[in-house]
Amino acid sequence: MKTINFFIEIKSGQQPIIKIANMVIVALGQMSIHDKVFKTAYFLYKNESIGFDTYNKEKSAIELANHILNYSLKDINRFEKIENPDINYSRPYGFTFGLQFKEAGKKVLSLTFKLGSNSNNFIGTISISKDLNRDLNWYKYVIDSFVQTGNVKCASARPNDTMYLEQCIKLYRFILGFITYFSNDYGLQIPNDLKDIEYEHISNGKYLVLKREDFTTNEEIYEAHKQRLLNVMEEIKQRVPEYGF
């Protein structure tokens, strides 16, 4: 079975830790309504992970903020020479951290976050277990939960395939997935009539959907869809040259 990974680009801007935590908790709280796997998040420390509830908005945000602060403390002391920062602290480079989610005691999803910086903020994937059986709508729902916070620039649920990613990263500004989101202020005008693409327009932007049904168990179909994605990206590049390098 092939896996699909998330990559969600977040709008840039230096943000204090508590604001970052608020945004993440709002999205996780939304996600936990539909999937209980998101009700508890485990903050990834060097040698352990510490669980906390995600559905008590204010309390959860403060808890996450304190985890981010603790995790970054040594780094802040070393680089910014600030001895006692609190959760209102911000810095140009932002903060990196990881969250894990478990199902029946097994770790099934780990996401990495780089947020609150002046440039290049994103939510990426460390791992998605094959034990996490979810259809493509679930991926869209996760992306949409972050989109609803108003902070997403673009996002995709894309093949976890080294060769595909390696090929695309050199050619295109943003790698398309089976489900891709572009916000209205993405910066490039992504065409609304790309071949093989189904569109869903929302107030903040638009979704480009290649396929909704699950095909990850069929390698042949998976490869064919991957090729279709490459074709779509090439078409965008032809029509919007700035999309390419």
Added chain:
Amino acid sequence: MGGLDKDAYKAIDEVVDEKTFNAIAKTQDVLDLSIADPYAKLLSKLGDVNIIEKIAGKIPKDKLSDFIKDLESADFSNLIIKNLDMADAWTIFKNAELEILARNPLQLQKFNDLVKNNQLGLELKGFEDLLLAPKVKGLRWDNPDGVLDAIKRASDAKIDFLSINHKNFPEAGSDNFVLKNAKQYQTEASGDAALSFNKGGVSFDDVASDGKLVDRKWGHGKSIFDEERGVINESRAQSLLDQAQRQMNAVGGDASKIRWEISTPEGLAGIKNLFLNNNIEIEVVHKAQMTIIGKL
């Protein structure tokens, strides 16, 4: 010649001829000599009181006997006579207990060239501090001859605000296969595993001949990734991403200035996939370890 006592004169008289004795007498007027004998020997080796005057200011008195001994080598004495600055190099090597370098004309020349011309903003004192750094901590450079080459590479790379320091590499116990080989892997890159190339507060393991800042990772295979490049140790994967981000911050976001070298194909595949999934464009390559230490 008021500074010399009777015994010192006697000692000089025994080892030098009249011309040399007179030269020593002249030197004595210039230098605050309390022990005449070593200087007499020095003069007999170098044959010029003016040279002695200059060298006397560079060689500490407690190192004088060693210096005279090393002058037995024609290569060394010729080098010193030709370029008195070599005495500074010799003294610093000696102070740092880098005997091998102090006796090697090529290393002395290399040191002198680097002091005169380097892009790291290092002056004589800076070189001295770097070479003495392990001694201050009660440690030693494992491969001192590699240290100067590393400084040269770093200088040639012309990287703004790059500095070189000594780092404490975790000491490998006699049976610690992992630490020993991790250290060996770093040594094969920079020349000495304790070398740290610092940019923006972040430490790198080497500066390659192509000018890239290099981070070396030993292993990083099955302990973090499964056979299909999937992550099995998420905390360590997050640490790798943190480290990559810190390095990117240190070079102003330009990933093309950094390269990660991984000792295992499994580690390469896993880290490459992890980076691609998180839009980290640092180059990741496989560099096999040349010499494996011990058995697992």
